[in-house]
Amino acid sequence: MxxxxxxxxxxxxxxxxxxxxxxxxxxxxxxxxxxxxxxxxxxxxxxxxxxAPMAVDLNFRTRADTDDEREVNGSFVIEGNVFADPALASRFPDATGRVAAFGGRAVAPGEFTVGTTAELRSGALLTVMEDGSFRLEADESFGARGPLIYFEARTPPQFTLANYNTVLRADGMDRAFINTLTVTIPATVIPILIAAFAAYALAWMDFPGRGLLIAAVVGLLVVPLQLALVPLLSLHTSIGIGQSFLGIWLAHTGFGLPLAIYLLRNYMVGLPRDIIESAKVDGATDFQIFVRIILPLSFPALASFAIFQFLWTWNDLLVAKVFLPSGAASQVMTVKIADDLLGSRGGDWGILAGAAFVSLAVPLVVFFTMQRFLVRGLLAGSVK
Incomplete structure (x- = not known):
């Protein structure tokens, strides 16, 4: 039961x-x-x-203003507030905050508890209160420059669009976006056109060696593209196309054809035989059958491969580094992010995250626009 x-x-x-x-x-x-x-x-x-939704303790520093220096009972005193520093106005716009700890050295910005009096290396005595008010006292004048005061303060969560502004306004990013489209669109269309013709021939045309060709296509699916990079670049250089847009179009075409042919051929084999035989009885040629019958019926498979090829080409870094010149005029977005933003801003994770999502915008639009064809095309092309 x-x-x-x-x-x-x-x-x-x-x-x-x-x-x-x-x-x-x-x-x-x-x-x-x-x-x-x-x-x-x-x-x-x-x-x-x-x-991110919670307050964060950050380290800051400010310099005591010697203009506020005054002499009290033979000692020189500076009083003020650490949050009044104009350089910290963006963090504390109302010049108020809460000090968690303070120090006199950059290596230990929070070594002293608020409210206590600490002796600095210069011999001066420093007291910092929780509201940011401080008092410096020394036996001698502080001179032209006051000592640095280091402190830890709690800052509210901050969200900003500055990271995206930096990425979008980065020098050459617009050119990199155009170059990415220039590479991706032909590198998606060309293998689809070639694979569609090849898949129809392998599915519905009888000729010697067809089985060997199908086996070769399946075998090429497991060959790592890294093995072919150097020989293919040498071939491109020998025939005069070298590192160029034409070279990277052909490279992406070659790397994408095995999957495209395998996917489309399996899909076309599953199409109703009666329709194709009826068309042949009516005198239709193979080209007419292909254009008027096979292509319209194979649209889900074509769309599913187009999604894969577009996403893979758009996000590609390795092939672009190998088959495109290294100059800024031909950089795609992945190379621009890796070489410029990641190289010059390796520790600025906000900008790198913003750059990643800027590069994801177009692939997301493509995927959600055509995703309804993805499952249909994959299942029909792989399950009998």
């Missing part, structure tokens, strides 16, 4: 929970990257993205 048709399995809840957990684990890095793209650089360095 446990296997009655239509009875819901007791394992369905376990399966559903497992799927939800896997989806969350898959999405967590993306969510973290998205949150970090709106956070301040210092807050990213001092707390995790899951702590």
């Amino acid at each position: 446990d296997n009655i048709a239509g009875q819901k399995s007791g394992l369905s809840i376990v399966v559903n929970i497992t799927v939800v957990v896997l989806v969350l684990l898959w999405l967590l890095p993306t969510i973290g990257l998205f949150v970090s793209s709106f956070r301040d650089r210092d807050q990213i360095s001092n707390s995790g993205w899951w702590q």
Whole structure:
């Protein structure tokens, strides 16, 4: 009685929970990257993205203003407030805050408890209160420059669009976006056109060696593209196309053709034979059958491969580094981010996260626009 048709399995809840957990684990890095793209650089360095809604303790420094120096009972005294420094106005716009600890050295900005009096290396005595007010006292004048005061203060969560503004206004990013489109669109269209013709021939045309060609296509699916990079670049150089847009179009075409032919051929084999035979009886040529019957019926498979090829080409870094010149005029977005933003701003995770999501914008639009064809094309092309 446990296997009655239509009875819901007791394992369905376990399966559903497992799927939800896997989806969350898959999405967590993306969510973290998205949150970090709106956070301040210092807050990213001092707390995790899951702590973004909470206040963060950050280290600051300010210099005592010697214009406020006065002599009291033979000692020289400077009094003020650490939050009144104009350089900290962006952090504390109302010139108020809460000091958690203070110090006189950059290596130990929080070595003293607020409210206590600490002796600095210069011999001066420093007292910092929780509201930011401080008092410096020394036997000799502080001179032209007052000592530095280091302190830890709690800052509210800050979200900003500055990271995206920096990325979008980066020198050459607009050119990199155009170059990425210039590479991706032909590198998606060309293999689809070639693979469609090849798939029809392997599916519906009888000729010697067809089985060997199908086996070769399947075998090429497991060949790592890294093995072909250097020989292919040498071939391109020898025939005069070298590192160029034409070279990278042909490289992406070659790397994408095995999967495209395999996917489309399996899909076309599953199409109704009666339609094709009826067309041949009516006098239609193979080209007419291909254009008027096969292509319209194969649109789900074409769209599913187009999604894969577009996403892979758009996000490609290795092939672009090998088959495109290294100058800024031909950089795609992945190379621009890796060489310029990652090289010059290696520790600025907010800008890198913003750059990642800027580069994701077009692939997301393409995927959600055509995703309804993805499952149909893949299942029809792989399951008989």
